[in-house]
Amino acid sequence: MNRTFAIAIGGAAGQGVATPGDIFARIFSRRGLHLNAYNAYQSIIRGGHTLLTIRTGPARVTNMGDRIDLLLPLNQDTADRHLKLLTDGAACIYNADTITPGAAADGVQLCPLPVSQLVDITRNKVAQNTLAMGAGLHMMGIGFSALEEVLREQFRKKGDAVIAENVGVARAGYDYAAAHFRSFPNPLPKGDERYAILSGNMALAMGGAAAGVKFYCAYPMSPSTGVLHWMAAHARKAGIMVRQVEDEIGVINMAIGAAHAGVRSMCATSGGGFALMSEGLGMSAMIETPVVVIDCQRAGPSTGVPTKTEQGDLWQMLGAAFGDYPRVIAAPLDIGDCFKLIPEMFNLVDRFQCPGLVLCDLLLSEGRLSVHPSELDFGPPIDRGELITGNNGVFPSAATNGGYKRYKFSDSGISPRAVPGVPGHIHTVATDEHMEDGVLISDEFTNPVKRRAMMEKRMRKVSGIEAAVPPPELVGPPDADVTLVGWGSTKGVIQESCEILNEQGISANQLQVRWLVPLHGEAILKILKKARHTIIVENNFSGQFARYLRSETSLVPEGHIRKYDGEPFMPHHIVEAVKEQLEGKTHLSVPMHEIMV
Amino acid sequence: MATGVQRAGQVTLADLKGKVDPDWCPGCGDFGVLAAIQKALVELQIPNHDVVAISGIGCSSNLPGFLNTYGMHTLHGRALAVATGLKLANHRLTVLVTGGDGDGFGIGGNHFIHTMRRNVDLLYIVMDNQIYGLTTGQTSPTSRVGMKTKSMPFGNIEPPVNPISLALAAGATFVARGFSGDQKQLTDLIKKGIQHKGFSFLDVFSPCVTYNLDNTYQWFRPRLKKLEDDSSFDPSNWTSAMEKSVVWGDEIPIGKFFERNDSPSLHELEPVLNEGPLVDRDPSVPRDIARSFVEELM
Numbered sequence A: 001m002n003r004t005f006a007i008a009i010g011g012a013a014g015q016g017v018a019t020p021g022d023i024f025a026r027i028f029s030r031r032g033l034h035l036n037a038y039n040a041y042q043s044i045i046r047g048g049h050t051l052l053t054i055r056t057g058p059a060r061v062t063n064m065g066d067r068i069d070l071l072l073p074l075n076q077d078t079a080d081r082h083l084k085l086l087t088d089g090a091a092c093i094y095n096a097d098t099i100t101p102g103a104a105a106d107g108v109q110l111c112p113l114p115v116s117q118l119v120d121i122t123r124n125k126v127a128q129n130t131l132a133m134g135a136g137l138h139m140m141g142i143g144f145s146a147l148e149e150v151l152r153e154q155f156r157k158k159g160d161a162v163i164a165e166n167v168g169v170a171r172a173g174y175d176y177a178a179a180h181f182r183s184f185p186n187p188l189p190k191g192d193e194r195y196a197i198l199s200g201n202m203a204l205a206m207g208g209a210a211a212g213v214k215f216y217c218a219y220p221m222s223p224s225t226g227v228l229h230w231m232a233a234h235a236r237k238a239g240i241m242v243r244q245v246e247d248e249i250g251v252i253n254m255a256i257g258a259a260h261a262g263v264r265s266m267c268a269t270s271g272g273g274f275a276l277m278s279e280g281l282g283m284s285a286m287i288e289t290p291v292v293v294i295d296c297q298r299a300g301p302s303t304g305v306p307t308k309t310e311q312g313d314l315w316q317m318l319g320a321a322f323g324d325y326p327r328v329i330a331a332p333l334d335i336g337d338c339f340k341l342i343p344e345m346f347n348l349v350d351r352f353q354c355p356g357l358v359l360c361d362l363l364l365s366e367g368r369l370s371v372h373p374s375e376l377d378f379g380p381p382i383d384r385g386e387l388i389t390g391n392n393g394v395f396p397s398a399a400t401n402g403g404y405k406r407y408k409f410s411d412s413g414i415s416p417r418a419v420p421g422v423p424g425h426i427h428t429v430a431t432d433e434h435m436e437d438g439v440l441i442s443d444e445f446t447n448p449v450k451r452r453a454m455m456e457k458r459m460r461k462v463s464g465i466e467a468a469v470p471p472p473e474l475v476g477p478p479d480a481d482v483t484l485v486g487w488g489s490t491k492g493v494i495q496e497s498c499e500i501l502n503e504q505g506i507s508a509n510q511l512q513v514r515w516l517v518p519l520h521g522e523a524i525l526k527i528l529k530k531a532r533h534t535i536i537v538e539n540n541f542s543g544q545f546a547r548y549l550r551s552e553t554s555l556v557p558e559g560h561i562r563k564y565d566g567e568p569f570m571p572h573h574i575v576e577a578v579k580e581q582l583e584g585k586t587h588l589s590v591p592m593h594e595i596m597v
Numbered sequence B: 001m002a003t004g005v006q007r008a009g010q011v012t013l014a015d016l017k018g019k020v021d022p023d024w025c026p027g028c029g030d031f032g033v034l035a036a037i038q039k040a041l042v043e044l045q046i047p048n049h050d051v052v053a054i055s056g057i058g059c060s061s062n063l064p065g066f067l068n069t070y071g072m073h074t075l076h077g078r079a080l081a082v083a084t085g086l087k088l089a090n091h092r093l094t095v096l097v098t099g100g101d102g103d104g105f106g107i108g109g110n111h112f113i114h115t116m117r118r119n120v121d122l123l124y125i126v127m128d129n130q131i132y133g134l135t136t137g138q139t140s141p142t143s144r145v146g147m148k149t150k151s152m153p154f155g156n157i158e159p160p161v162n163p164i165s166l167a168l169a170a171g172a173t174f175v176a177r178g179f180s181g182d183q184k185q186l187t188d189l190i191k192k193g194i195q196h197k198g199f200s201f202l203d204v205f206s207p208c209v210t211y212n213l214d215n216t217y218q219w220f221r222p223r224l225k226k227l228e229d230d231s232s233f234d235p236s237n238w239t240s241a242m243e244k245s246v247v248w249g250d251e252i253p254i255g256k257f258f259e260r261n262d263s264p265s266l267h268e269l270e271p272v273l274n275e276g277p278l279v280d281r282d283p284s285v286p287r288d289i290a291r292s293f294v295e296e297l298m
Helices: A018-030 A076-085 A127-139 A144-154 A160-180 A200-211 A225-238 A248-261 A271-287 A314-319 A335-352 A362-366 A448-459 A461-468 A488-503 A521-530 A544-553 A571-582 B030-044 B060-066 B079-089 B101-107 B109-118 B163-170 B183-195 B238-245 B271-275 B287-295
Strands: A005-012 A034-040 A049-057 A070-073 A091-095 A109-113 A196-199 A213-218 A241-244 A264-269 A291-297 A328-330 A355-361 A368-371 A428-430 A482-487 A508-513 A515-517 A534-538 A559-562 B051-055 B070-073 B094-100 B122-128 B174-179 B199-205 B224-226 B252-259
Touching (some): A005 A018, A018 A034, A018 A049, A018 A127, A018 A144, A018 A196, A018 A368, A049 A076, A070 A076, A070 A127, A076 A091, A091 A127, A109 A127, A127 A160, A144 A160, A196 A200, A200 A213, A200 A225, A200 A291, A200 A355, A200 A362, A200 B287, A213 A225, A213 B079, A225 A241, A225 A362, A225 B271, A241 B079, A248 A271, A248 A291, A248 B109, A264 A335, A271 A355, A271 A428, A314 A355, A314 A515, A314 A544, A328 A335, A335 A355, A335 A368, A355 A488, A362 A488, A428 B060, A448 A461, A482 A521, A488 A534, A488 A571, A508 A521, A534 A544, A534 A571, A559 A571, B030 B060, B030 B122, B030 B183, B051 B060, B051 B079, B060 B070, B060 B094, B060 B122, B079 B094, B079 B109, B079 B122, B094 B101, B101 B109, B101 B122, B101 B163, B109 B122, B109 B163, B109 B199, B122 B183, B163 B174, B163 B199, B163 B238, B163 B252, B174 B183, B183 B199, B183 B252, B238 B252
Parallel strands (some): A091 A109, A213 A241, A213 A264, A264 A291, A291 A355, A428 B070, A482 A534, A534 A559, B051 B094, B094 B122, B122 B199, B174 B199, B224 B252
Antiparallel strands (some): A034 A049, A034 A368, A196 A368, A328 A515
C-alpha cells in the first residue's frame, strides 16, 4: 500500500491559500515525491471558504485520499469546519492569536503558534502562513534548506530584503516547532526522480500543442478557462493562434473555419458553453471538417455549481447536435492522460474527418498531479489522414478541375480532403445534404437514393473508428468478488478503493472506460458477464454511464455508487458502499461527503 | 507551385460559373449580386482557387454553390465566425462572406458586431431584401414598420435595424450600400471592398420579388441617390457617414459611406502570423521550446 501524507490548507479566498500550497508542492516534487492536489473552493474571488488538499508519497498518488495528516487553518472558520475530521496521529498548526480550536479527537496534536510574539505582524500580513509552513516542514522531517530554496525563488523579484524577511519568518516557525511540537513518526521519504506538477487544464493545452494545434479559441467558462490561460500565455512560443471569442457559438464556428483551412483546431468549454456548440458539431460532421472540443464538466444543470465537479454531461455529448453522424468521445483517466489523449484524438478525427469530444471534469481540470517529464511527449505520432494541402497536393491542371470530388464514395467512408487554396480541387462544402461533388441535393432535386448513399458513406466511418480504438481492459484479480466499473476521472480513486478492499479480504477488480464512443459494448459485455458482482461508480445522479451501457449492451449491473454533491469520491466512500452492497443492504449507494466546504 | 495555377489574365466569367445554376425565383435581386461578384473577380483577376465564398443559411446564402470558387455553406448566422477562423488560419486567401439580412442582422447579429470591431480582412455582402424568403415570408430585422408579413399580419410594430449605422458604430473600416439593379456601381463597390485591407461591409438592396411587395425595384429606383454624385460628401469622415446613414425616405443614399485605411487587420496584429499562414507550419513544437514548457512545471 502506498504510504502517503496529506496536508490541508484552508482559509477565505484571497487569504493566501494558494501560495503555501504551491510551495509545499514544489518541496515535495523536488524531494522526488509524487503528489495529487485538489482545491475545494467557491465561486467568489474574495471571501468564501477554500480548502486545498495536497497528498504526497513515494509512489503515484491517484486521488485526494481519505485522511488529512496536517491541517493548516488560516482562519477560525477552517478550524471549525475541519478540525473535527482529524484522526489519531494528525496535527493542526494554527495562529494562537486569532484561532481558538474546538474539540479534537484523541491523538490529534494541537500546535498553537504565538504569531505576534514570533514576528512583527504589522510588517508581514501573511507571516502566519509562512510561520506555519516552517513549523509544518520541521514536523515532516524535512531540512529547512528545502523551504529556503523555494522561498528565494518565490520572492526573487521582490529583492533581498523581502527574501531575508520571509526566510527569517519561516526559520522562526521551523525552530519553534523543533522546540515545542512533536514531529510525525515517519519523516517524509526521498526519491530520485523529479516530476512536473500540472493541472488537467495545462495538460489538455500542452497536449494540444504537442498534437500540432495551430488554432485555439474559447469563451471563458469555469472550469475550462485554464486551458485558455495556458494557450494564451504560450501561444507565441508554440506558434498557436489563440482567440477569445464573443460566445461559444462563435468559438465552435471559428474553430471549424480554421480547421477547414487545414490546421489542427481545438476549443474548450464547460457544459453550458458546450450546449451552445451543439449545432456547430453537426456542421463539423456534415462538411467532414475535423475539430476537437473539450468539455470540462461542472455540476449542472444550468449555471449549476461552477466550482464543483460532476460527470453529468455524458448524455449531452451522446446527443449533441441532431441527426446521426460519426463522432469520437473520450474521457481522460487522469491528468497525465489529459496530455496523452489530445494527440490520439486529433489523429482519429483527422483520419475520420469528424468531430472529437473530450469529456474532462473539474476534478482533473483544476486538480494537480505529479507527472514524470517523459510522459509529456512533445513528439507524438501525427497522422493528418487523407489531407491535400498546398504542401503535399498533386495538382491536376486547372482544366481538369471538377474531376475532384470532395465527398467521393469509398469503402471506408473517408474521402480525400483538399483545403481552400489548392489549385484544381475547387469545391463548395455544405451543411445541406449534398452529393459527392458537394452540390446540394436540394438544388438538384431531393433524391432519396442519393441521400441514403451519402448517409451510409458518412456512417461507414463508424466501423473504422471502432477498429482504431482499443476496448477497455479489466485490471486486478480476474475472479474477484466485485468488479467496479468507472469512466474517466474516477480511475484513481476506484483503483485505490480496490487496493483497500483487497487488503481487507474482499477481492475487487476494475474496468475503467476511456473511449465512450466507440464503446466496444461487446467486449465490455464479455468481461462483465463473467463478473460476480458488478457495481458502476459515477459522479452523477442518474447513472448516465450505467444507462448508456444498458442501452448499448442490455447489461443491468448488480449495483451503483453515485455522488452528485459537487465533491469527488474519496476511497472510503466507495469501500464502504461496496461492503454495504455485498451485504445486500442496497444496490444504490450515495455516499455522504463529510468535509463540508 | 505545381501546374494548374492560373496566371494573370486567365480568369474569365466562364471559370467562375458554378456547377449548378441558381434556383432563385425569376427576378430575384440575388442574381444581380452573383453577377457583380463574378465580374469583380474577373476584373481583379484573382485565381478562383484563392477565393473562398462563405455563407450562412437562406436564399442568398445558397450563393457559394453557384460560384466556382472554394465555398462553405455553413450554419444560419455563423458565416462570419467561420470566415474569421479560416482567414486567420490562411490569410493568403481572399474571403467573401455572403448572406441575407435575417442571417446577418438577426441570428448572426453578435458575430456581425464582433467581426467588425476585430477588423477581419474580408468582404461581407448582405443581400438585404427586408424579408425572410426561404421560410416563405416573415418579418426580418430590416423590415420597415407597418409591413405586413405572415409573422406580423397586422403590420410590423418593431423599428428596423439600420445596418449602415450599426456597421459604422461597430468600427467597420469600409461601409457601403449597393443595389442589385445597378450592376456597374455594385461591381465597383465589390471590387473596392475586396481591395480594402480590413473588414468591408456592403449592404445590397436585393429585392425579393415573391414576398416583399413593398420594397421593389420600382420602389427603390427613384429614391436612390448616389453618394459619389455629391461632391460635398467626404467618405473618410466618420461623422458625415453617420449622418448620411440615417437618411431614409424619399431619398436613400447609396454608394460608399465610409472608408479608413489606417487600421491594421486582425491578422496583421498577431505576431504568431509573422512567419506566414498557419496552414504552412510544421505541426511539431521545436524541441527546446517543448523542454521549456515542461521545465517551468518542475
